[in-house]
Each structure stands twice: as structure tokens, then as C-alpha cells.
Amino acid sequence: MEVSCDLVDDTATGAPGATRRGERADDVRTRSEALRTLARRGSARVIASCGLALLAVRAALGGAGVLDAVIVVAALAVAGVGEWVVHRHLFHAPEQAWVARRLGVGREHRRHHADPGALDTLLLRTPAAAVFVAVLGVVAAGVAVPLARVVGAPGARPATTAWLVAVLALGHYEWVHLLAHTRYRFRSRRYRRLARNHRVHHHRDDRSWFGVTSDVGDRLLGTRRAAAEASRPG
Template sequence: MATTHASEVGQSKPFGSSDDLWFHRRHFAGVTTVQIMVPMLVCFLAWRIYLGDWQITDVYVAFALIAFQPFTEWLIHVGILHWKPRKIAGVPIDLHAAKKHRGHHLDPNDVPQIFIPLFDLATLIIGVGVALIVLLPRPELMVTGAVVGTALALTYEWTHYLIHTAYRPKSQWYRAIWRSHRLHHYRNEHYWFGVTNNIGDRVLGTNPDKTDVPASDTARTLGVDTPAT
């Protein structure tokens, strides 16, 4: 039987309505990862209110997480999601998140592949939780970090989902990130890594003018031509 390679896989049509935002909100609310993160956010927020003892350091933690978020998004996209299979000390290494992301590039409009996979969401929650415990000196600050981090993750999921649907931009801000992310998928995968904003791309030099960048032959496969599954 002939092998179907990544570059031969078809693409789905954009999902849903081009102008009905409530349609997309309803669909988004039914996604498993969203149904996990929304209760998490509510619980973390209630916990933080219960703990009290608000200090200026809570503002510092929230500000730091929000300010660094564009670069966190950029680093995860470049270093993890675009990881290529390789051998380290003779051992083949691939990342679950990278495998799933390659599937997303093959068919960007396939809705289930837009969202963070459950395994990777669990890994992210554990990793961020450990980092908050290690880096922050007070339980109150840890929970503040959890509130802001969960809110940022939900913002990422919503923005990424909406970009890949049939919904068309209405605001200038959304139009800019919609255009940039589509260039990442359909023009050249080596640029435009931001999803919720393009600050990281602007600072780190991956936000060129479209006309300055050649169309890439590997925007769909990310240079990894594995059999489609």
C-alpha cells in the first residue's frame, strides 16, 4: 500500500461563521481544555481572594508574567513546537507537543488540532506550578501567579482558535495578529511566531514585511516529512 506523506495531506475549510462571534464563543466553551482551564481560573481566583494579604508584590508578579508573555509565547513556539526529531547521544528524541504541532501545520483549520493537547496541558500545569513554588516566596504570590498564568493560557487558546476559524477580523489589533499568524502558516514558518500579539516577533527580529520573505516549501511540513496519521 502506498504511503501518504505529510505534504500530500489535504486541508480543512475554516470552521464556523465569518461574523457570528457568539457562535465561536459557544463552541470554544465546549472544548475540553477550556472546560479544564476555566474552573481552574475560578478556583485560583477564589483561593487568592480567600488568602487575602494583598501586597504590591502581587502587582509585580502579575506585571512580570504579562510583560514576559510575548517572549514566553515566542520561546515555546520556536524551541518546543518547532522542535525537529533528532538523536541525542544516539537516542532518537521527539517531543509530543512538536508532533501535535506538525499536525496543526499540515491542516491549520482542523479544529481539534488548534488547541493545546491534554498531555501537554498537564505538562504545562505541572511545570508552571513547580516554577511558581520554587521562584515565589509566599503562597499568596504563587496563587496570584496561577491566576494570571491561567488567564494568559485561556487568552492564547481563544485567540489561536479564532484565528483559524472563518471569523474575520473587526478590530485593527485582531487584524494584525490574524494576518501575522496566517503568514506563519501559509508564507514562511520561520517568522511570525506570536499568536496573541507580535511583540516578541518585533523585538526578536521575526516580524519582517511579507514581501521581504520568500514563500517556504516547508510551511506545512516544518521540514519533517513523516507519514500522515
């Protein structure tokens, strides 16, 4: 899913959303500064424009029903595990793994670990965001359309709902990930915990805490570690 991350260097081309020289996440101190930083990124424009387009399409298709509610609840239930799978098995894929060799998955993420405050690798590049949105659309249709057929409902409405929820989740991931690398401190105890876990993942043990917006995957799949434990050798 990171195939296109290296296709366009926003900084080098001066494309919209390019990082300004010297601009880093660890220079950001407030949430408003973080929002302005995110808004300048091409990935944010891709996610926002696709989200608004999907919202308009969903509204045009008609009112939401029980199946839409089921899809939203199901998406929220599996989001944490899905995020864990992508982070653990794609972003942290060994260099010799097939996905790393053939798709380039993990290259940008290794650069992110080498310099966590660099925005070019912290946030998705513009083409990578477009690839993520497209893949999410395929996954959403692959889940929602068969489900709709089972209950005898048209597939377009639930598929659009599922895609919209997935794109919103991607935007949420970008936002939380950015804030976790800034000097801003979350007011919510839950997000403070997530940010602390993410710092453990970066600075003490990159085999733990793969969740960014949720720690459900880490708790269920055995990568939850206390900060003190993560700091021990081995």
C-alpha cells in the first residue's frame, strides 16, 4: 500500500502540500498549528476531498438504514485490529519480504523511524494517500456488497457508507499520528495514553504498540508492553 510513496517527492517538486524547509512536527506546539500543518499537506486534501465527495454521493443515494448502522458499528469494532495489521505486517515488513521487495512497503516507514519529526515520512505523501483511499474503496465494496446481498438490499448504499467511514478513519489516523509527534499534549486521557504508547514504539521498542488511534490490536494480539518492560534489553 506504500507503492506510490516514492513516486512523487512533494518537497522536491514544490507540489501543493509540500513541506516548507525546516518545518517539522516537533516544532509544532499547539493544535491550531498542527491543523495548519496538516492542511498544507497534499494527503489531507486528498482525504478531505474524497470524504466530501463520498458524503455527497451517500446523501444522493438516500437515507441511511439499519445496514448502514451495522456497517458503522462493525467498522469501529475492527478498526483497531485493521490498523495493527497494516502497521505490523506492511509498514514493518522485513526488507526481504515479498511486499517489501515488490511493492516497496516499509521503505518510507523505516525513514520515518529514522527521523520521526520529518513530515515527509510522518504523513502520507499525496499519491500514497490516493492509493490508500482507492484500496479502502475496494475493501469496503468487498465487504458491504456481499453483506447487502445476504439481506436482499442494494449494495451501493452500504458500500458508499463503508468507504466513507474508512476514509474518515484514515483522516483520523493522519491527525492523531501528527499530533503524537508534536509538542502538543492531548487533553483526553485516552489519547495521551496512545501518544505515550507511540513514543515507546518509536524510541524504546518498535516491536510493541503498533496502534496509533487504538490500542485494541496491541491488547488482543500480544504487542502491548509497559514502558519499563520495553526499556529492558532483549
